[in-house]
Amino acid sequence: MSNENHSHNMDEDLDGYVKIDRYNPEMISKIAGHYEDILTQLGENPNREGLLKTPERVAKALTYLTHGYDLNPTDILKSAMFKEEYSQMVLVKDIEVYSMCEHHMLPFFGKAHIAYIPNGHIVGLSKLPRVVDAFARRLQVQERLTNEIRDCIQETLNPIGVGVVIECRHLCMSMRGIQKQNSVTTTSAFTGAFLNEKTRLEFLQLISSKLS
Known part of the structure; x- marks a missing residue:
């Protein structure tokens, strides 16, 4: 996964530690698109309120859960x-x-x-x-x-x-x-x-x- 052109999401906790989540927007979009199709195949409606942002959330979650590929x-x-x-x-x-x-x-x-x-x-x-x-x-x-x-x-x-x-x-x-x-x-x-x-x-x- 390339770290270039990543969007940043910064959260600061009570200890002053800044967490920066880096995502490749193009990759997130592609993965999210697949998950929208998966939801449809499962019989769900990806356009209903509770699922509108689910494909993107899942894409970001998977990117984080597999970020070890970027580590040596x-x-x-x-x-x-x-x-x-x-x-x-x-x-x-x-x-x-x-x-x-x-x-x-x-x-x-x-x-x-x-x-x-x-x-x-x-x-x-x-x-x-x-x-x-x-x-x-x-x-x-x-x-x-x-x-x-x-x-x-x-x-x-x-x-x-x-x-x-x-x-x-x-x-x-x-x-x-x-x-x-x-x-x-x-x-x-x-x-x-x-x-x-x-x-x-x-x-x-x-x-x-x-x-x-």
Whole structure:
């Protein structure tokens, strides 16, 4: 998605943070046109009051939900890499995940837990959730998402090892098909030291424990 000639919608919250939503007007118009036709095919009247702006809203929502295509996860990590002789596990857990299943384009959401053992370099802690977002905000399957996060961290930081666990609920399971509302899907991916049972067990124990 090109960032050129985007319209801006600016909202300022109570903390003074300015949020800028960028949309490509031509792309939004094209997507909205398709959704107007979809509403008609579903038996709805896209010209009734409640649906007049729905195609445009959906187009903007989809653009936001898939903005990860415009992000480079490797560059995100490289922007905050620091030399540091720390060689113990670094863990960031309970990272919120919001993504879209590529099979039905329905959301799946949950938490990601990421750990790595530095090998001369550490990364700013906020960059790990940003990497998760960069991959999650695309059409995805949870298995690939887990591997992409692992591989990006391994290839960029070259740590002694990486561990990633993701736990998500999938609306394609709870709203349609098998309709099991309480099912959770867990995926994991490891490299290096995390392939060792002792290190992997320590990681899994840490993500399941609560700080007192």
